[in-house]
Amino acid sequence: MSKLNNLFRNLKKNKKSAFVGFVTTGDPNYASSKAIMKEMTKYCQIIEAGVAFSTSTSDSPIIMEANDRAIKSGMNLDKTFKLVKEVIVETKTDTCFILMTYLNPIVVYGIKKFINMSKSVGIAGLIIVDSNLNSPEEKLLLKGLTKKGIGYTKIISPTNSEKFIQQSIRNTKNSFIYITTYAGLTGSKNVNLKNVKKLISKVKKYSKEVPTGVGFGVKTTKHVKQVSKYADAVICGSSIVNKIKVGHEKKFSAKKLAKFIGKYVKTLSAGAR
């Protein structure tokens, strides 16, 4: 049984939701990013680790800037694997690590090699922003990941068709399905609870099993509390990344930055019931 399945089974048992914290790996640099992620393992059941890509077609300006900081500091896929591995080994954490990335880095790295590395460092799941449901790459990935017990998450949003949602559920394997609270960019608007309820009930219509993760615009403890009433996982991205920017601009040391973010994530995650 996969790590993520395990997690959601336990959460369900305890009638709790997972708190998912997003960061870009290597933001603002390797050392600080590592310290931050280590600190975050204390409060996050899942860490969504974004792989910096310069030509992102779906991220908010806040995350675009994080990508720029990470790329400037020399990040790439190999370093991302190394970073995640070190965090897991050094913390011995139960926190699940999900990689969030675009297809280009994976394709260029090699899909097979990517899956093997993911497995070997202990990655629990994968979100690929721009992987088309019907693309050959999606099929290869699905097959490879499932074989290794790594989860695969698809994203759906309020404007997607029923058919698209159905297939997205089908392609979501051993992981939660990612529901955006609005149609737009991460962090650009506030949580729309109506959308959330509607989409969750749509998902439930087609699948009783698949856990639901809800993100986009979840910025405060109150948001987390509201969303976690309905969702199995609540995802906070831009607001955490923005805090990293603040600390980075104040020239915090890795240690101080990690504490700073840890404290913030602790407050946010307290909202998850």
Add this chain to the structure above:
Amino acid sequence: MSKLNNLFRNLKKNKKSAFVGFVTTGDPNYASSKAIMKEMTKYCQIIEAGVAFSTSTSDSPIIMEANDRAIKSGMNLDKTFKLVKEVIVETKTDTCFILMTYLNPIVVYGIKKFINMSKSVGIAGLIIVDSNLNSPEEKLLLKGLTKKGIGYTKIISPTNSEKFIQQSIRNTKNSFIYITTYAGLTGSKNVNLKNVKKLISKVKKYSKEVPTGVGFGVKTTKHVKQVSKYADAVICGSSIVNKIKVGHEKKFSAKKLAKFIGKYVKTLSAGAR
């Protein structure tokens, strides 16, 4: 008998050539121009008085600048007539005054009025740079001027056809025919004696009577001497106008400027035999 015919008859008798000095009336201003012309009457048998026209299509840059100075100082045809009249009256000179102008000022002033005014101030002759041999204006002018005994000068140059020369001789009445020493602009090159001899002999072929005036590029006493061997009149323009510019730029008073130009013209005119 017209003034100019008289002059050339006397010169012929004495085997002498006339010295013709050119100035733009009102250059650099009314008072100075008047003083200069008064002074020049001492050395010039003929003064060619240019009427400033802003859009001259045949003058050298030196004379263009003189035009600009005169226009800026407020010159127009009425003032030109006044100026010439004052010079004639105040000096009681025998010097013949020829107006050099473009057609536009005359046409706008009115051809008839122009001829009457010319007559009344004592103008001896007229050169119109841009009057076409066959134009209706030329015909009107010829008729009017001849009636009043005012001379009319046509210009010919080395590139003109025999036919053109013949008709130019025909249109030249009671005055000399103006021969340019080269085809180009006034003052732009040096005297070409070969051209002069050739053109004079051409003119003589068609008319034994018409006096020849030679101009363009006559800049030194030596030039004057050379040219006056062949021509009945030697015309100096740009070099005198240039001297006016020099004196004007030195901010000479009217009196000083007149003396300055007088001295220069005296030297030049000494070349005429």
Add this chain to the structure above:
Amino acid sequence: MKIDPFKELNPPTKDGYWINKKTKERFGGAYISSLLVPNLKRVEKGFFKAIKDKKFMKELNEELETFIGVNTPIHFSPELTKLAGGEKKGKIFLKRTDLHTNHSHKPVSAYSCCKLAKYLGFKKILTETGAFQNGRAVASACAALGLDLDIYVGANDAKKLAINKDISALHGANIIEVHDSTKSLLPAMAAALRAFQSEPDSMYVVGSVAGPHPYPLMVRTFGSVIGRITKKQFKNLVGKDPSTIFSVCGGGSNMLCISYPYLKTKSTKIYAVESAGKGLKTGKHGATIGGGGKMGILLGMQSKVLLDGENIAESFTEASGLDFSSIGTEVAFLHSIGRIKFLTATDLEAKKTFMMMARKIGLICAIEACYVIHAAIKEIRKIGKPKQNHLIHLCGAGEPNVAQMMEFMKKNK
């Protein structure tokens, strides 16, 4: 499309005059110094020979079609039609002369005259320019034909930043600044004519239907290719000749280029639009007819001229292509016999029209063309009738006016 051969519809006398038989006014002629006579004769003779030379004309037409691109479309504009009061006032069409190489009507006569120069064995061209529309057109033609070129430009005009000045230089033209008089277009034209007098191996090319005979005749004869194509196109498109043709008038070349073939077409009214500058009453304008120009003799021609005493008055307009104190001789004649009706538009009206064209029609028009668009819409609103078809000559593109218009846009935000 095959280009119809040229037909002489309004011949001048052999001395180059168009004579109004009623008023006895004479327009045209060649008022030049004797020194220029041989050069002009050579051009005149050569011109008459060339237009009868079938090989020359065939080659010229081919080059005009594929190098200049004279076969530009006629565009029906529902939007302009609406602005003038809708189809009950008739339909409005634009002749897209802005789509020529070098983006105005100037290249047609410029190229043709330079081609003639080459045919006649001249090695070099002399021309003048104000805002480098004509300069650029001639520079491009000279580069294409392998001729040297001196462009005379008023020193004040030369100081202005102008993309067409740089383009003329890129084409290899030699740019000569003229410091006479107002240091603007008029003394530049005079300077070019003076140079023509000094350089017998060079041919002068004029930028409009102006200057001494045969220039006005030559420029409109060559330029009329625009009108000949237009006439055919319009008939194909609409089924009949236009009810009205509107063009702007600086010297009048773009107007004659398009209207010439309609001179004897009684059903087609011809309108010319001058720049009223800051307003006719202010005296600061470029409207020779609208501003009460008188008969005068300027730059070798007899025509209507804006006068300041016996001298030439300075014209004023923000459209450098219209900044001229006279108009073409044949144009002045056609006005005097009532064939062409004159209108004006102010600089401000033209600039507002530029913005309207950019915003609502999607075209960046030469500021010169904006005077005619404004006046045409206003006139059509007054005189238009159902089933009429109005043709506006969009004689140039507005790249040279972009800086000027950006300032206007910022000020008027």
Add this chain to the structure above:
Amino acid sequence: MKIDPFKELNPPTKDGYWINKKTKERFGGAYISSLLVPNLKRVEKGFFKAIKDKKFMKELNEELETFIGVNTPIHFSPELTKLAGGEKKGKIFLKRTDLHTNHSHKPVSAYSCCKLAKYLGFKKILTETGAFQNGRAVASACAALGLDLDIYVGANDAKKLAINKDISALHGANIIEVHDSTKSLLPAMAAALRAFQSEPDSMYVVGSVAGPHPYPLMVRTFGSVIGRITKKQFKNLVGKDPSTIFSVCGGGSNMLCISYPYLKTKSTKIYAVESAGKGLKTGKHGATIGGGGKMGILLGMQSKVLLDGENIAESFTEASGLDFSSIGTEVAFLHSIGRIKFLTATDLEAKKTFMMMARKIGLICAIEACYVIHAAIKEIRKIGKPKQNHLIHLCGAGEPNVAQMMEFMKKNK
């Protein structure tokens, strides 16, 4: 000339892939976030409906003919023919796409896509631009069609003085600076796609045959009107199809626009020319194929991409229209199956060619077009044969390059 209807000669799969059956490489697809899927579906469906809608296509063709002016001439150039070795190497012709409204091929697909947007009920257009060639083209179309417009431009590109930037503003476009990543074209495209995801009432319009399905298909289908007209014209003019067609390749749109109708014409060889920048060996270039680009996924498409590790490499060239780290999907496919041969020219070679064209041909060409002219002359000198006919796509005019070229001219005096 009547425009021949579009015929599909190289259909992609229904998911928008062109597949090389030998190598199994797949070019195209739609690699986009789920949030973009509905918007793209709306465009895709609408596009297929529109091109089957006779009324829509008739109106579009009319507007392309009279507003954009797609009926540009083909110019035989004796001078270029001579430069390539004379007629024993074949004749050289130029397709004068520089004579379009807005002076490049971009307006054809820009106008068509905006027209489609209006047809589908969108109120606003989103697009990206590097040097405002595409920005200007879309701005003009939006003004003509009454659509709002946001243009995304890299903050570094926005700083550069550019006449086409000002013209876009005059047309009323809203210009949004993008501060991500390299602050250049790539992040601007990404930003426009992101905005598309946020604004469901807006339609994205891409500046080349790139991006997610259906964009590459749509742009070349609409743009192919240039090639359809060319094919007919060339047959009329020369009596047969050209032996070779040369075009420059940034994204590949102008190349596909003109070459598409010849894809199945075996006797016509198709060449694409990339910018070798400072030289392929320096690494500072914009040659995706010539510089060894690999398969990658960028801006929603799978194609050849210049890579820097797993990220996208920065391209480099002085021709802003060629400054792109990838090429269109169908272009990459056609290269992979050997239908298109790729060549390169350096920035310096292009600039020298610009000067040659200005001086000897009399044309101010878009710097982008100068790469292809240089490479074509070189190649024709090698491969040309008597009685061949070579067609070079003169895809744009060079006004935007004048400042840059004036500097070059001054330095090289």
